Amino acid sequence: MSKTFYIETFGCQMNVHDSEKVIGTLEHQGYARVQDEADAGLILYNTCSIRDKAEQKVFHRLNEYKRLQGEGKKFAVLGCVAQQEGERIFEKAPYVSLVAGSASYRNLPEMLARLEAGETRITGLDDRQTDLTFETDFTSRSNPHRGYITIIEGCDKFCAYCVVPYTRGKERSRTSASVLVEARKMADLGYTDIQLLGQNVNSWRDPSGRMSFAELLTAIGNISGIRRVRFTTSHPRDFTRDIVQAIDATPALCDHIHLPVQSGSTAVLKAMSREYTRDWYLERMSWIHAAQRDISITSDMIVGFPGETDADFEETITLIDAVKYDAIFAFKFSPRPNTPAVHMADSTPESVKDQRLRILNDRQREIQRTHYARHLDQIVEIMVEGYNPTRNQVIGRSSQNKTVNFTTAQLENSTPPIGSYLPIRITQTMPNCLIGEALPPAGDATPFISINRTPHFVVLN
Template sequence: MSAAAKTFYMETFGCQMNAHDSEKVIGTLEHEGYVRVQDEEAAELILYNTCSIRDKAEQKVFHRLNEYKRMQGEGKQFAVLGCVAQQEGEKIFEKAPFVSLVSGSASYRNLPEMLVRLEAGEKRITGLDDRRTQDATFDTEFTTRSNPHRGYITIIEGCDKFCSYCVVPYTRGKERSRASDSIMAEAQRMASLGYTDIQLLGQNVNSYRDPLGQRTFAQVLESIGVLHGVRRVRFTTSHPRDFTPDIIEVIDRMPTVCDHVHLPVQSGSSAVLKAMQREYTREWYLERIGWIKAAKRDISMTTDIIVGFPGETEEDFEMTMSLLDEVGYDAVYAFQYSQRPNTPAVGMPDTVPDDVKSSRLQRLMDAQRERQRIAYERHMGQVMDVMVEGYNSQRGQITGRSSQNKTVNFTTTQPILPALGSYQQVKITRSFPNSLVGEAVLAG
């Protein structure tokens, strides 16, 4: 790799945690003198940040790497990062010998040292969590944030829940929380730089336990919400087992803490939840939903659902369907069950045929679409505070997001379009199952 121009290209797949991890890696690379390019053809180092949650994730990684293989003779170097890197480890070198660096997320703090070895010509460098590095949470000192208005802060890494279908504990390791003073220092830096929308991240974000013993998760939300310049505080993803009433109390008390809760249920059947090792029942989950519905604010509720888990009967599935009516979700992210490596569910007979899984998924999404249409209609005539995210010149609309995390497309009579990252009062005039339409309300 030439000393004159150390260029790199980063490709990211997966969740917001992965996207934020890439921001950390990009910031570290730039601090080490690398220059980011937007085309892999122009890069000397190509990094692929992977996710292993979805079906056939490993095959997709190796298929993508095979596409990169044609560039091997051009002197390029390749790195595989993230969950698939942690899961597959050195097997990646065997399947893709042209890859020089494999690193899981817990080892990103060692990236500068790994880059030195890479530049020295070393061919097989691994940064894999060996359980001795788990207690050190990666700090974000050199984070390069992709959005100048909305920023992420990781407050907890890993997972101790060991749901039977989930690979996260095996790729991200055990739960380790970041000290609250470190969180607050980063939030303060972001606020002083003009970030108005701060989102707290964690595999189970509300499982946060302050190592200093100073703040609960709800108190972290409140502390960030009072910072000068902060307009919105979000958090994802919550786990029902650690969802407590004080979270709702803070949302009710603090206008800056967004009125949106993503609370994955996975199934509406207590029998399936038990097989999933979720360690709560349908009734227990609905008690938490009751807390949310009892709030003074209208809190948007979204969830994740898995259909076709081993042993799921038609009756189990119908219990999930009935949950859509009982809760009234504003959005549902639903997926067919697929076996993930190293998880307890791998040993369970996959008793639900693929065509039945597909049929159930379609039935669920069709039903949710109709319920969502009704749910969105409740906003008709309301005036919402909308953060401007972009412009759609073809439609002549401005695109933004409400505090409930809903897409709002709106028009304005003003000759100058509002700036990206600014906030506009918008009166809702139309609703669709996945978005709202409105008109900007003029001040005064």
């Protein structure tokens, strides 16, 4: 087998960062990455099983490339589908040689050695009870400015609809010292935007007992060179008031919180095993709304969960009216393997689910159209992410995680570097983005900009 590899990643940011660590591990073992599967000796698929038909997508992709087996290529299936399907993958796709769940990635060097020795059915599974995390010094980060740090792996929540506890193992946290060492190394390498990851990132508990989650956020936000710190995804059950207080007190902590509610109905939340009520969730929203900074709030929602009535769905609509989210990610319920919801009577017709999803998205779009208007004439700091030559615009992202498309007087002669920070005056608001123009820089330095909760009041430090 040629020591070259091609990797394709499906799913969430956790999977993206897992792939960065897998890539670094492979390269440390002497493998060279290629951009075309036809040039690879080893083809890996890092899979996701959160959404419906994810397994079919993976097997379809494997089937597309099984013809390459005759050229001596090896195939590996990693991630959630690997853990969920286990050795059944060998039966469905006998040309696959390696199946490994994310809790086994730390054993990759040993599994690669066995693959090179000629073994054809290697598994890294059934490791749900491990207390170990996948920490490596060989992460191959794909973005030189924004980097991920996984602080907690696995999940112990067992929501009725979710497969993650069965595919990612139990919750296991890294020590605060380990996380801070990685963050400082990234800052020394020039990373300015750090995103902390976990299936339930705020469920992190310091094994050394030294820090709370809010204290960890603050410590990373105070590292020299780091300008932005994000975290995703939080769970409402572990969301504490000191997180909001930390964001208020630490400018580098982004003024954005993603806190999935899933439903606005207490009855549906109980059926989902979310273990909080509508009022309990709204209390946490009140903490965020009372903050000194204007904190952007986003959420995930499911419509058509088994037993959801029209009245339950209406409670979801009234919840988004009350919270005024800056964005939601809404999905129709679909049963996932091995979850309690598989055995619940799903009597809601697909047509009703479609209608509810459309109503929810339409209402949220109107909320965003109105809510985004608060940014008109504000000055926001953005990080440059790319360019749109068709519109002659630069694409950036605010600390509230909003896309900002803007023009600059310097664009004709030069473009601001990706990863740089600029002050932008917002001249137009859209339901899903902001439009603005770059302000002339003050000398050679871009000022740090913070925005008071009072609209249009801008503080330049």
